[in-house]
Amino acid sequence: MIDAANTAVSPLISARDLTKHFTVGKTMRPGSGRTVHAVEDVTLDVYRGETLGLVGESGSGKSTLGRCMTRLCDSTSGSLVFDGEDITRTGERGLLPVRRRMQMIFQDPSASLNPRRRVRDLVGDAVRVHGIRKGRAVEDWLRELMDIVGLRAEYLDRYPHEFSGGQRQRIGIARALAVEPELIVADEPVSALDVSVQAQIVNLFSELRERLNLTYVFIAHDLAVVRQVSTRVAVMYLGALVEIGETEDLYARPRHPYTEALLSAVPQARNRGRRSRIILEGEIPSPLNPPKGCKFSTRCPFAKERCHAERPELLPAGSGRSVACHYPLGSAAG
Amino acid sequence: MQETSSVNAPLLDVQGLSVSFSTDRGRVKAIDDVSFKVAEGEILSIVGESGSGKSVTLMSLLGLNDPKTTFVDGAVSFRGRHLLEMPDRELRRLRGKEIGLISQDPMTALTPVYTIGWQIAEQIRAHENVSKSAALKRAVELLAAVGLPNPDEAKDRYPHQLSGGMRQRAVIAMALSCNPKLLVADEPTTALDVTVQAQVLDLLLRLRDDFGSAIILITHDMGVVAEVADRVHVMYAGRIVEKGAAEAIFERPMHPYSWGLMASIPPIDGPRLPRLPSIPGMPPSPEAIPPGCAFAPRCRFARAACAERPPQRREGDHTVLCVLDAKEREELRASVLGEAVAA
C-alpha cells in the first residue's frame, strides 16, 4: 500500500476556519433578514482510518458542519481540503469523483428516500452511475449490502413506506456504503435503532474501518455509542468547537465546562436512570446573536469577567487535547 | 408506586389488535393479537426490535394508517369510546385535543410551507376558541418550554430552517398544546442532546403530574425508559412478548429476547468493549413469522415445544410469552446477564 507513515499523519479531510451563515426572516424589505451563525471558524483535521465523534447541543451546527464537509452545502468562508486537494469552491463537475469518495448518512432518512422507488433502485443507482459493480455483480452487491445492514434481501423489492423508521435508516446506511466511499459522515445513524441492531451497526462500522480503512465522522447524541465507536471526540457548542481529544481521556477528564455538563446528563439504564446531572442555568443563547465573549458564558458555572469580554480560542492543552476555555477544568490555575 | 394501574378503569383499553397491509406480495400481517391497557396518569413504555410493530400499533389505534391498504381488527376503547368504529371527523377532533401525537418522523407532522409558530397556533385554534394572536403567544410559550432558544424568533422559521432536534421539539410543542389526556410519543427524544432530553422528559412528567395525563412512550433509549416509565411492554415480530412494571423488567426480565436487549446496552463507563454484544440473526419478515414463538430462530434456548404458540407465564403482574418455567428461567437469565442486571 501507500507509505504507512505518511498516511498516518496527513489528514483525509481538513477544514480551516470553516464558517456557514444562513439568512432567515428575509422579506421584500431591503435590509430585512437576520444571520444565523450555524458554524463559525471550525478548524478540524480528520485522519485516515479514524472515527471522529461529533457531539454537542441540539442546534449547535453538527449537521451543517457535516454537510459543509461533504460539500452538500457551500461554506460562507474558510477552506476545505480533501486528500490534499482544495475542494472549497470546486464546481459540480469537478466534484463528481470526490462525491463518490465521501458519503453522508442523513439524520432524517425518510426525507432522503424517494417514495416512488424501490430499495433496489434507491441503493443500486449510485452503484451503476459510479460503475462500482457491473452486470450481474450489481445484484450480488445489493444483496450483500442488505445483509451488512441486517435487512433481508427480499426487502430490495419494497418501497420506503413499507418500512419502519429504523429499517429506513438502515437503507440510508446501505446506500452510503454502496459506492465504497473512503469518508462517511454519519448523522445520527443509529438513533432510530433498538440497542441490539444498534450494536450490530456499531460493530459493523468498526469492522469496516479496519477492513477497508474507512474514515468516519460520527454525529450522535448517544454518548455511550459515541464512546464505543470513536477514536477522538469533538464537542460543539453554538457553532464552534469547544473541545476535542482522545475518546477515553476526554470522557474521563473533560476540560471544557460544557463537555462536563453534557457528560453528567447521560441517563443510564444500568442504575435505573439516576443521573447526577449538572443543570445548566441561564439563558440559552441564540445563533442569531451569539454572546460576545465565550459562547458558553451565559450558562457556564465558572464564568468570570474575562469570559464575557474575550472569546477563547481552541488551543492545544497537551496529550492531543484542545480546549476553547480561559479557565479549563483540572488546570492548576482553574 | 405503580400499583394503581390495575385498580383504576383504564383510560385506553386495546383488545386483540391485529393489523395487516395489502402489498404487492399480498396481504401481510404486521401486528398479531396485541392487547394492553393504559391507566390515567401512567407512563407506559413500548420497546422492542426495530420493525417489530411499535409504530404501526399506535398509528392504527389512532386511525392514522392509509385505510385503503390497511386492515385493522380488534377493539380499542378510549374513555369508554370505541376508536376503531369512530367516524373520521370525530376521530380527527379527538386527536390533537384529547390525544396528542408525537410521530416518529417530525417532517411528516410539519408542513414545509408554513412557519412552525403558525402551525402550532392553528393546531390550538382547531380545538379552542381563541384569537390568532393569543394562539401565537401560546405557541411561543410552548416553544420556550421545550427549550428552543429565542422562541420569539424561532416561531417565524420554516421547518427546513431548523436543526433535527429543533424540529422534533416543534412537534412536541404541538402535541402538548392542548394538554392531552393521552400523549402518544413515538421516539420523541432521538434527535435531542442529553441536556435538552432531560428538559423534555421533565416536561412530559409535568404533563402527567399537572393534568393526570397518560403517556405511551416508544423509545429505543433504555436510559430514558428506566428514568420515566411506570410499566414496560416488549414487542417482538408483531406481538407483545413481555409486560411488567419497569423495575421488574430491568431487574428480572423474563423473555430471552429482553435478555438480549438488556445485554446490548452500551456502557458509558468501564473498559471499552472490542465489540458490543448483540442478538445474532435477523427478525422474520412480517409474511414469514413462524406460527410458534417468533423468536425461536434466534433463541439460544429454543426447543421442540417452541414450534407451538408459547404459553403465557406470570410472576404477579409481570407476564411473558415463553415456554421456560420459573426455575429454568432464573438459571438461564443469570447465564446471559450475570450479576450486571440481577443486582
Ligand SMILES: Nc1ncnc2c1ncn2[C@@H]1O[C@H](COP(=O)(O)OP(=O)(O)OP(=O)(O)O)[C@@H](O)[C@H]1O
Ligand atoms: N437552511 C437553514 N436555514 C436557516 N437556518 C438553518 C438552516 N439549517 C440549519 N439552520 C440553523 O443552523 C443551526 C445549526 O443547525 P444544525 O442542523 O447544523 O444543528 P445540529 O447540531 O445538527 O442539531 P441537531 O442535533 O438538533 O440535529 C440551527 O440554529 C439551525 O436552526
Ligand SMILES: Nc1ncnc2c1ncn2[C@@H]1O[C@H](COP(=O)(O)OP(=O)(O)OP(=O)(O)O)[C@@H](O)[C@H]1O
Ligand atoms: N405501509 C406498510 N406496508 C407494508 N408493511 C409495512 C407498512 N408499514 C409498516 N410495515 C411493516 O410493518 C412492520 C412494523 O413496522 P413499525 O413501523 O411498526 O415498526 P417499529 O416497531 O415502529 O420499528 P422502528 O423501531 O424501526 O420504528 C415492519 O416490518 C414494517 O416493514
Ligand code: SF4
Ligand atoms: S471561557 Fe469562561 S465562560 Fe467560557 S467555558 Fe471557560 S470558564 Fe466558562
Ligand code: SF4
Ligand atoms: S418460547 Fe422458546 S424460542 Fe421462544 S423465547 Fe422462549 S425458549 Fe426461546
Ligand SMILES: [Mg+2]
Ligand atoms: Mg442535526
Ligand SMILES: [Mg+2]
Ligand atoms: Mg417506529
